[in-house]
Amino acid sequence: MSSKPMNFKGLNFMIADSNENIRAIMQGILRGFGVTSIFDAVDGEVALRDLQFRSVDVLFCELNLPKVDGFSLIKSLRADESSPARFIPVLILTSHTQQRNIEKSRDSGANIVIAKPLSVKAIYDRLAWIAEEPKAFVQTTGYIGPDRRFRDDGLPNGIGRRAADAELDLDDQPESAVSEEEMEKMFEKR
Amino acid sequence: MSDDKPKDASAADQAKGAPEVKIMHVQTRFTTMTNRKGGMSREEAVERAETFVEQAVEKYPDWVDADMRALVAIVARIKKEGGFTKETYDEAYRGAGRVRDLGGTFGYELTTKVGDSLCELIFRLAEGGLHSQEALVTHMNALRLVCTPQFRGVPAASLADLMDSLKKLVNKYPDPDAELKRAEAERRASLVKPD
Numbered sequence: 001m002s003s004k005p006m007n008f009k010g011l012n013f014m015i016a017d018s019n020e021n022i023r024a025i026m027q028g029i030l031r032g033f034g035v036t037s038i039f040d041a042v043d044g045e046v047a048l049r050d051l052q053f054r055s056v057d058v059l060f061c062e063l064n065l066p067k068v069d070g071f072s073l074i075k076s077l078r079a080d081e082s083s084p085a086r087f088i089p090v091l092i093l094t095s096h097t098q099q100r101n102i103e104k105s106r107d108s109g110a111n112i113v114i115a116k117p118l119s120v121k122a123i124y125d126r127l128a129w130i131a132e133e134p135k136a137f138v139q140t141t142g143y144i145g146p147d148r149r150f151r152d153d154g155l156p157n158g159i160g161r162r163a164a165d166a167e168l169d170l171d172d173q174p175e176s177a178v179s180e181e182e183m184e185k186m187f188e189k190r
Numbered sequence: 191m192s193d194d195k196p197k198d199a200s201a202a203d204q205a206k207g208a209p210e211v212k213i214m215h216v217q218t219r220f221t222t223m224t225n226r227k228g229g230m231s232r233e234e235a236v237e238r239a240e241t242f243v244e245q246a247v248e249k250y251p252d253w254v255d256a257d258m259r260a261l262v263a264i265v266a267r268i269k270k271e272g273g274f275t276k277e278t279y280d281e282a283y284r285g286a287g288r289v290r291d292l293g294g295t296f297g298y299e300l301t302t303k304v305g306d307s308l309c310e311l312i313f314r315l316a317e318g319g320l321h322s323q324e325a326l327v328t329h330m331n332a333l334r335l336v337c338t339p340q341f342r343g344v345p346a347a348s349l350a351d352l353m354d355s356l357k358k359l360v361n362k363y364p365d366p367d368a369e370l371k372r373a374e375a376e377r378r379a380s381l382v383k384p385d
Contacts, residue, residue, distance in 0.1 A: 007229030011220060019288050021253045025246060025295060032239030034230045057220045064284050087216040095287035098313060099367040099374060116287070117294020117302055120239040124232060131224040137214040147213070 006128055008035040012055050015040055016047035016073065017062040017093070022118070026060060026093070029120055033127070044068025048076055051085045058127070059085070061110075063094040063101055070094070071108045078109035078144040087137055089130045093118070109145025111135070243295065247342075250296045254289060254337050261285040261333075265326050273321035274312075282312050286333075293337055300336035303346045307356040308333060317366040325359050332356060 013035050015026045023040050030038055039054055041047035044065040051059070059077075063070035074090050077083060092105050092113040105113045112126050135146040230238075264282045268274060274282070290305025292298075308329040315321060332352055335341075346353055365371075 004225075005229030005231050006224045006235065007226045008224060009228070011223050018284070019291070021249075021257075021288070021292060025243065028242035028246060029239040032242050033235040034238075057218070057223070064280065064287070087214075087218055089218070089220055095291055095309060096283070099370040103370065103374070116291040118243075118291065120236050120243060124236055124239070127224075128232065131221055134216075134218070134221045137216050139212040139214065140210060 004128075004132070006033070006124075006131060008033055010037070011035065011057040012037045012039065013058045013060065014038070014047065014050065014054070014056045015060045016044065016065060016070070017060070018042055018064075018066050019062070022062075022093075022116070025118055029118065029123060032120070033124060042066075044070065044073040047073055051077060051083060056085050057088055059088055059090045060093050061090060063092060063096045063105065071104050074105075074108040074110050074145075089127075091123075091126060091130075093123075106148065107143060109143065111146050247296050250292060250298075251339060254292055254301075257285065257288045257292065258334060258337065261289060262330065265323075265330055268321070268326065269323050273319075274316040279312065279316035283309060283316070286312060289333060289337060296342070298337060298342050299346050300341050300344055300349060301333065303353055304329065304332045304336050304356065307353075307360055311360045311363070314360065314363040314365060318363060320363055322363075325362075328359060329356060 008030075013030055015023050015030075015038060017023050017026070020042075027038050027040075039050060039056065041050055045067040047059070047061070047065070048068060050056070061070045061073060065073065068076075070092060074092075077085060077088075077090070080086060090110045092110045093116055094101070094105075094113065095116045097113075097115050102113060111130055114122055114126055138145065138147050261282070264278060264285055268278050268282065271278065286305055286308040290302055290309060293301025293305060308326075311325055311329055315325070336344075336349070
């Protein structure tokens, strides 16, 4: 784990999620980390609009947002050369961990996907990872977003599969959603 | 932020004209500011945040009750309409996810498991153009049972029979992502370097 202190004061976070309870929990978690400024967006339309005129430094985004879904939101953000938030870190927090959704998330320009339920440690470690290992931005005809080429050694500082995810192991579930470890691999080298 | 400007566009690519790939090295405010002095250690930050989550547990029964009512209403609508529409698919999946996520966040492992299974069932049915009210109702009954406070902290293994039944129920329906999963597995296998 990263032992380096992180200073979130003065940074503006946005949480785009239609679930008011999840927004409330995320607010509490982020404030626990020392975040002092948090904006809410109840749907993708509101998020896109607010990203135009608010100073936002980090976006947490659900995939299944009403009006404008998370994929479209991120793609629009990354493609808009006039947007002040074009290059901000985008973390997807989602329950929708089907293979197709993770692939679309990766290709939409998100920095990382975190599976719900919310885990305090997972959220902190991924923020630390983005802060400590910033990626170049890549723009091609089909993709605008963080460089998706990772090294073979996975996430730094021991960040990896959450201990709690062992309980979510899919071995005893229907062959369903993608585990967090698999998600991270999908965000790795293409 | 307005000061997040690309600092190093790929000059070599630009020189060639009409670059296919542009690489930008961007110093964001996030990176700059998180590394300032005066920050909080991981240990302290995590402890503060987990304390908040623990204190919020008392709100869980009211929250989950409201979410379950909404989910019941959607399942009833699916029955009335004889299957999923785009709208009821989105709402049902979102609703099941809400219950699942709340439960998981607050230490209800069984709620996470059963909610996960319900999400997968909805996905398979709706994407496959299928409908089984019986499978939905079975999952709803299981979810109603395990999201109650006495199941907080109870491991999923303690209700292995229930989980096994739900798994079998879901696996009756084909996985719409099967082909994608095969392709992804092949992609990963192709990346393995020989020793």
